[in-house]
Amino acid sequence: MMKGIKKWRLFSLLTALMVILSGCGEKHLSTLNPAGQVGRDQLDLMLLSTGIMVLVIIVVLIVYVLAIVKFRRSKVGEDVIPKQVEGSHKLELIWTVVPIILLLILAVPTVVKTFDFADVSGMETVNEEGNKTAVTVNVEANLYWWEFEYPDLGIVTSQELVVPTQEKVYFNLIAADVKHSFWIPAAGGKMDTNVDNLNQFYLTFDDASDGLEEGVFYGKCAELCGPSHALMDFKVKSLDRDDFDAWVVKMQDSGAEQAVEGDVAQQGQDIFNKSCITCHAVSGAGTAGSVGPNLATFGDRNRVAGFMDHTEEDIKKWISNPKEYKPGNLMPQPEAINNGKKFTDQELTALTEYLMGLSVED
Amino acid sequence: MSSIAQKKGFGATLWDYLTTVDHKKIAILYLITGGLFFVIGGIEAMVIRIQLAQPDSDFVSAGLFNQMITMHGTTMIFLAAMPLLLGFMNAVMPLQIGARDVAFPFLNSLGFWLFFFGGIFLNLSWFMGGAPDAGWTSYASLALASPGHGIDFYTLGLLISGFGTLIGGINFLVTIINMRAPGMTYMRMPLFTWTTFVASALILFAFPPLTVGMVFMMVDRMFDGNFFDHTMGGNTIIWEHLFWIFGHPEVYILILPAFGIFSEIFATFSRKRLFGYSAMVFATVLIGFLGFMVWAHHMFTVGLGPTANAIFSVATMAIAVPTGVKIFNWLLTIWGGSIKFTVAMIYAVAFIPTFTAGGVTGIMLASAPLDYQLHDSYFVVAHFHYVIVGGVVLGLLAGLHYYWPLMFNTMLSEALGKWTFWLFFIGFHLTFFIQHFLGLLGMPRRVFTFGANQGWDLYNLISSIGAIGMALGVAVLVVNIIRTIVKNEKVGRDPWGDGRTLEWAVPQPVPFYNFKQTPLVRGLDTFWIEKQEGNKEGMTYAEPVGDIHMPNNSFIPVVISFGLFVAAFGALYNGEQPWAVPVLILGLVITFGAMIVRSLKDDHGYHVHKEDLMDEKGGKH
Numbered sequence: 001m002m003k004g005i006k007k008w009r010l011f012s013l014l015t016a017l018m019v020i021l022s023g024c025g026e027k028h029l030s031t032l033n034p035a036g037q038v039g040r041d042q043l044d045l046m047l048l049s050t051g052i053m054v055l056v057i058i059v060v061l062i063v064y065v066l067a068i069v070k071f072r073r074s075k076v077g078e079d080v081i082p083k084q085v086e087g088s089h090k091l092e093l094i095w096t097v098v099p100i101i102l103l104l105i106l107a108v109p110t111v112v113k114t115f116d117f118a119d120v121s122g123m124e125t126v127n128e129e130g131n132k133t134a135v136t137v138n139v140e141a142n143l144y145w146w147e148f149e150y151p152d153l154g155i156v157t158s159q160e161l162v163v164p165t166q167e168k169v170y171f172n173l174i175a176a177d178v179k180h181s182f183w184i185p186a187a188g189g190k191m192d193t194n195v196d197n198l199n200q201f202y203l204t205f206d207d208a209s210d211g212l213e214e215g216v217f218y219g220k221c222a223e224l225c226g227p228s229h230a231l232m233d234f235k236v237k238s239l240d241r242d243d244f245d246a247w248v249v250k251m252q253d254s255g256a257e258q259a260v261e262g263d264v265a266q267q268g269q270d271i272f273n274k275s276c277i278t279c280h281a282v283s284g285a286g287t288a289g290s291v292g293p294n295l296a297t298f299g300d301r302n303r304v305a306g307f308m309d310h311t312e313e314d315i316k317k318w319i320s321n322p323k324e325y326k327p328g329n330l331m332p333q334p335e336a337i338n339n340g341k342k343f344t345d346q347e348l349t350a351l352t353e354y355l356m357g358l359s360v361e362d
Numbered sequence: 363m364s365s366i367a368q369k370k371g372f373g374a375t376l377w378d379y380l381t382t383v384d385h386k387k388i389a390i391l392y393l394i395t396g397g398l399f400f401v402i403g404g405i406e407a408m409v410i411r412i413q414l415a416q417p418d419s420d421f422v423s424a425g426l427f428n429q430m431i432t433m434h435g436t437t438m439i440f441l442a443a444m445p446l447l448l449g450f451m452n453a454v455m456p457l458q459i460g461a462r463d464v465a466f467p468f469l470n471s472l473g474f475w476l477f478f479f480g481g482i483f484l485n486l487s488w489f490m491g492g493a494p495d496a497g498w499t500s501y502a503s504l505a506l507a508s509p510g511h512g513i514d515f516y517t518l519g520l521l522i523s524g525f526g527t528l529i530g531g532i533n534f535l536v537t538i539i540n541m542r543a544p545g546m547t548y549m550r551m552p553l554f555t556w557t558t559f560v561a562s563a564l565i566l567f568a569f570p571p572l573t574v575g576m577v578f579m580m581v582d583r584m585f586d587g588n589f590f591d592h593t594m595g596g597n598t599i600i601w602e603h604l605f606w607i608f609g610h611p612e613v614y615i616l617i618l619p620a621f622g623i624f625s626e627i628f629a630t631f632s633r634k635r636l637f638g639y640s641a642m643v644f645a646t647v648l649i650g651f652l653g654f655m656v657w658a659h660h661m662f663t664v665g666l667g668p669t670a671n672a673i674f675s676v677a678t679m680a681i682a683v684p685t686g687v688k689i690f691n692w693l694l695t696i697w698g699g700s701i702k703f704t705v706a707m708i709y710a711v712a713f714i715p716t717f718t719a720g721g722v723t724g725i726m727l728a729s730a731p732l733d734y735q736l737h738d739s740y741f742v743v744a745h746f747h748y749v750i751v752g753g754v755v756l757g758l759l760a761g762l763h764y765y766w767p768l769m770f771n772t773m774l775s776e777a778l779g780k781w782t783f784w785l786f787f788i789g790f791h792l793t794f795f796i797q798h799f800l801g802l803l804g805m806p807r808r809v810f811t812f813g814a815n816q817g818w819d820l821y822n823l824i825s826s827i828g829a830i831g832m833a834l835g836v837a838v839l840v841v842n843i844i845r846t847i848v849k850n851e852k853v854g855r856d857p858w859g860d861g862r863t864l865e866w867a868v869p870q871p872v873p874f875y876n877f878k879q880t881p882l883v884r885g886l887d888t889f890w891i892e893k894q895e896g897n898k899e900g901m902t903y904a905e906p907v908g909d910i911h912m913p914n915n916s917f918i919p920v921v922i923s924f925g926l927f928v929a930a931f932g933a934l935y936n937g938e939q940p941w942a943v944p945v946l947i948l949g950l951v952i953t954f955g956a957m958i959v960r961s962l963k964d965d966h967g968y969h970v971h972k973e974d975l976m977d978e979k980g981g982k983h
């Protein structure tokens with residue numbers, strides 16, 4: 001009977017805890033609202049460990065509160081000399097063994113999951129035609145921007161990662177300059193992008209992200225990488241497999257001459273081809289390693305420079321003074337690429353018009 | 363002697379402190395300098411919290427913010443927490459084992475001055491082109507890319523002050539091994555002495571890897587060495603290993619002495635022997651040992667592979683066992699006791715739930731797959747502040763109140779102390795509890811700003827409001843200290859009435875030679891035993907009054923340290939300024955010259971004669 005009551009208490013406690021935890025946070029950003037199996041497993045571990053830990057805290061608190069209430073000097077008397085107890089082997093044994101058991105309960109799933117999450121063997125699986133079945137993304141972290149190359153599909157994009165749902169998406173991670181760390185909190189834990197070596201892991205996404213508030217998951221750089229570390233955000237779009245495949249085809253085709261609509265945009269393209277194209281590619285077909293972010297999907301994006309609003313006004317602000325908005329970033333000031341002059345308002349409008357037209361989505 | 367000391371003018375007092383080799387005065391130097399750096403680090407913390415109080419704030423620039431977080435961490439760990447603990451070790455440990463002084467008084471002074479000049483050098487970076495900005499961990503790829511001289515100040519400053527700490531650690535080890543009073547076996551040593559012993563051993567083994575890392579970094583930055591440059595065959599991960607092989611034991615170097623202080627306080631103010639003394643000693647040693655086996659848990663996301671991650675996960679969890687043993691032994695110490703809630707005891711009592719909270723989040727972080735989510739998020743920030751503020755800083759504040767009468771023969775105001783406690787304690791939980799959730803909600807650490815509407819705005823504001831409470835608490839403490847010094851009301855020997863260990867048996871003010879006769883230790887809590895047996899004199903002594911051999915004061919430690927300070931500027935501006943190399947040589951000449959003088963000049967110290975000792979009462983009792 002007593003045991004039943006205790007169990008019930010623990011259960012209600014865990015339920016309460018889960019309600020509190022799951023009630024928290026934005027769906028596109030919070031580790032408490034996992035978007036896929038990896039994140040879910042990690043949340044389960046979190047709940048398990050939190051449960052065990054809350055249990056420990058409760059035990060400590062009960063002894064603690066009783067002790068400081070019962071044995072205050074005003075209660076036991078001013079001149080009382082307490083019995084000088086040396087210790088108790090039995091108690092020492094209990095509070096050594098019980099924690100060990102509790103830790104084992106946590107250690108087993110920890111070890112299992114550690115190996116699970118490191119298993120990237122599925123990366124190499126091929127179908128009958130010899131094509132890789134899984135999507136692999138080569139992530140290259142650069143000072144304050146992210147490049148995403150799909151080596152098996154021959155496409156490359158930046159700042160906004162696009163992934164298929166309902167399958168493991170594999171990542172090869174590396175940094176181009178200093179160490180960064182690749183983190184999509186809603187999808188699962190982070191992994192560092194080292195300068196020295198390639199790291200590999202995988203994430204999964206259950207549903208297409210268009211149901212989210214802004215239609216994207218938030219990604220973050222989690223390792224201090226310089227002044228604009230805080231601004232090194234990226235976004236993740238998850239698409240159902242069919243949509244993803246369609247997107248891939250469009251990306252592969254974006255290499256063909258894109259129709260530029262209107263005179264203003266045409267002028268923008270001219271300026272772009274004169275000043276910007278050295279660093280920025282506008283074709284999604286290609287490989288990694290460009291100096292600046294690939295802009296093939298610029299018009300489809302959720303942010304400018306990773307963190308500014310995707311509006312014409314902010315694009316102009318960004319182009320005319322990148323150093324101010326993202327301290328320490330490597331994009332040249334306009335004077336350096338436009339014969340020593342700032343861009344005029346008219347030129348900015350043209351560039352903006354052109355950039356906003358760069359799109360592979362409908 | 364002591365009455366003459368009190369009548370000295372300011373200049374003479376200053377000279378006295380510059381040249382002192384007395385562990386009690388060096389303790390005061392550590393306390394003043396460490397306290398000063400604590401305030402500086404606190405101001406840096408306030409700047410951080412002001413900046414993060416609102417989204418998209420521009421209170422400080424991104425670059426300056428990174429300097430703030432770097433210097434906040436570095437200052438608090440290396441220049442505040444550790445020196446303050448070394449201060450308490452100096453003040454208490456030799457008395458606690460009934461020694462005249464530490465084993466090498468001259469080195470003790472040298473250790474302090476190296477720390478002092480290293481700390482000053484590091485902080486001068488603020489005025490000389492910018493502070494280090496790669497985080498207190500200074501990961502190699504970022505540190506090598508960092509422009510300006512910030513990182514050079516970091517490596518050189520920490521090298522100099524690190525030597526000081528290493529010297530201090532070795533000194534304490536030798537002291538505890540060799541200079542215990544007759545009868546004080548290892549298993550009769552008070553817990554603070556035990557924790558000092560283990561922490562010193564950790565310093566001995568942990569600082570060399572840091573020194574190696576710092577030298578590599580210095581060579582890389584100044585002479586284009588390639589230890590960490592991966593394009594030239596170097597490897598940045600090696601820095602991470604070197605740093606954390608030092609960095610994790612460092613956590614225990616800080617927390618173990620705090621555990622020691624709390625152990626003394628629990629026993630004293632419960633009027634009860636420490637419960638499970640031998641288990642406590644064993645747990646301390648075990649924590650010290652395991653502390654070296656777990657460094658890679660700071661690197662779970664680096665990509666060490668699942669085998670390494672699993673091993674380090676389990677090893678890290680194992681540390682929870684001895685730590686839990688300690689928590690329960692403290693609880694059982696106050697259980698059945700007679701608890702007096704002095705300010706020191708209030709801190710100790712508040713420490714238990716706070717530190718337990720920090721400990722359990724540590725277990726969560728120990729689980730590698732879970733750590734992938736929590737690592738480098740605000741959850742980690744919350745965790746280590748719970749451990750370091752909730753453990754170390756509460757320990758320092760408790761120790762300050764508890765040992766103040768021993769060090770200064772006066773007592774800090776209990777009323778103001780309680781104000782400090784409540785402001786600081788509530789402020790602390792307000793600041794850091796919510797940060798766990800910020801981390802879970804996806805906020806990375808070390809961000810100089812954050813965009814609005816990511817669900818973080820309110821929590822950050824609450825956190826910043828809490829920080830004000832902590833700042834106010836420290837302000838009240840400063841007032842308390844000044845008031846106590848001005849009032850200068852002497853309290854005499856064993857002011858708490860329930861002192862148990864040897865340090866409370868020494869007369870007040872403490873004579874410069876400590877115990878006139880070396881005491882005889884008859885058990886654990888030896889002073890308590892004597893009091894319980896009605897010993898009027900307070901102690902049993904192991905020897906008749908005799909001549910006491912004392913070391914002479916010396917200015918040489920200041921000169922040696924100052925030489926390195928000068929040389930560091932030369933090294934810093936090497937290749938940039940024409941005067942750099944001459945200054946470097948000048949500094950080294952000063953240092954080595956002073957060392958040669960020290961080596962060649964015989965200094966035999968002096969004797970305090972038996973007759974003088976007989977005349978002198980050496981305190982109120």
